[in-house]
Amino acid sequence: IAGRYEFSNKGADMFIEALARLNHMLKSINSDVTVVAFLIFPTATNNYNIESLRGQSVAKMLRDSVQSVQSEIGKRLYEVCLRGSIPSSDQIFHSSDMIDLRKSIYATQRSSLPPICTHNVVDDGIDPILCNLRRCQLFNYRSDRVKVIFHPEFLRSTSPLLPLDYEEFVRGCHLGVFPSYYEPWGYTPAECTVMGVPSITTNLSGFGCFMEEHLVDSQDYGIYIVDRRYKSAEESCHQLAEYMFSFSQITRRQRILLRNRTERLSELLDWNTLGIYYHKARQLALKRIHPEFDEELNRITFELEQLLAPFSTQVSQQPSRSTTPAPSSPDDDEDEDADKHHIPITLARPASTKKFIGFKSSSESLDANEVDDDEIIQFSAKQHSREKDLLDNSTH
Numbered sequence: 032i033a034g035r036y037e038f039s040n041k042g043a044d045m046f047i048e049a050l051a052r053l054n055h056m057l058k059s060i061n062s063d064v065t066v067v068a069f070l071i072f073p074t075a076t077n078n079y080n081i082e083s084l085r086g087q088s089v090a091k092m093l094r095d096s097v098q099s100v101q102s103e104i105g106k107r108l109y110e111v112c113l114r115g116s117i118p119s120s121d122q123i124f125h126s127s128d129m130i131d132l133r134k135s136i137y138a139t140q141r142s143s144l145p146p147i148c149t150h151n152v153v154d155d156g157i158d159p160i161l162c163n164l165r166r167c168q169l170f171n172y173r174s175d176r177v178k179v180i181f182h183p184e185f186l187r188s189t190s191p192l193l194p195l196d197y198e199e200f201v202r203g204c205h206l207g208v209f210p211s212y213y214e215p216w217g218y219t220p221a222e223c224t225v226m227g228v229p230s231i232t233t234n235l236s237g238f239g240c241f242m243e244e245h246l247v248d249s250q251d252y253g254i255y256i257v258d259r260r261y262k263s264a265e266e267s268c269h270q271l272a273e274y275m276f277s278f279s280q281i282t283r284r285q286r287i288l289l290r291n292r293t294e295r296l297s298e299l300l301d302w303n304t305l306g307i308y309y310h311k312a313r314q315l316a317l318k319r320i321h322p323e324f325d326e327e328l329n330r331i332t333f334e335l336e337q338l339l340a341p342f343s344t345q346v347s348q349q350p351s352r353s354t355t356p357a358p359s360s361p362d363d364d365e366d367e368d369a370d371k372h373h374i375p376i377t378l379a380r381p382a383s384t385k386k387f388i389g390f391k392s393s394s395e396s397l398d399a400n401e402v403d404d405d406e407i408i409q410f411s412a413k414q415h416s417r418e419k420d421l422l423d424n425s426t427h
Contacts, residue, residue, distance in 0.1 A: 032208050033071035033197070034219055038159040042210030042233070043070065045268050047160070049210075050177050051167035052272040057176035057279065064279050066177045069204075070160060074183040076150035079192060083149045087192055089139050096135040100128045145171045148181040149192055202226055205286060206278055210257055210271055211236045220254075227294035229253030231274055233267075234260045245299060253293030 034041045050068055057064060104123050111118035147164055148155070155161050160181055164170075169179045184190075186197050193200075201207065207223040207230035214236035221238050223230040232239040234256055242254045249256055255274045259267045281289070298304070317324045 036072040036074050040213045042212055045210045047163045048268050049271040053275050054177035056276050068179050070181045073185050075153040076183050078151055080146050082146045093135045096131050147179050150183050152183055221300050225297045227290045229289055229293050231255040233257045253289045
């Protein structure tokens, strides 16, 4: 989860509670799966946590030691094979290598628990996230299957602790969780979808409602929608925990198939699709402020029909309707290569949209590829000029 530090609006309270329940579920079945949950919310801090910097240093030392031993083993293996003999374990792995690895492993041991926060937070005694993590006893015990990391700073590639941009970080994650209580649209789950990362959202966010309206089987395409509109907080929290638990139980192959299906949904989030709704909202706003704008728009549309009719592609005679990909299941091991089989996803366009781009019949269906960009740009420029003249006349 990531975003502005709006504890309730972003759903951080429900996310932490669901993590505690997920931890209990995994421990009850003796699962060997370890879930690492990141909470990225910027807040006031003093500096980096000393334990976090120490852990970063120890991890780097361990990585260097392993790479050094790996390099030496590769050289010995090559030399033995070059002499025409089959290498034995003693010839490849020496006692000195074992000593170096033991030193590095012992250095990673600690007497205290690993920190749950990467920085020293100002007023950490009243910080909402830290207080709720303590309440749910998510302290990163060795027996815990859910580990939490609170990063109270936006990600940047120059950070000494986590040198990653947000896009790189998202691509490295398996699942994005955004259980927002209020979100007019919500770009964070949309960004996950475009990058092929499954995500959890709610039906109180614009993105969740959009996907719920246009997808029949959203879960099979990596979009999990928590019902926070018609269910109680307890039921919604339980549903979120169940979603995360079921996702943690799928195989690596199923995750790859799910990521491929999720990335196909980027067509729904393309500007050629979303731009239609922005134009429609702008028209509605102008009509409410200036009711006479509707009459002027009708006159512009009539002139545009005469101008663009010879150049526009013939439209389909079938009624417009919303279509989605055929239902599918992530555990279908016989699924063909997802990159070679593209499933088109189209949207039903409102009648006012067809009127906006100058088509004659509001009952005819419109495909997103049937209108040239030059036609839309020319019309938008002409419409903007007329709207400006209309607004100038109304002010005078």
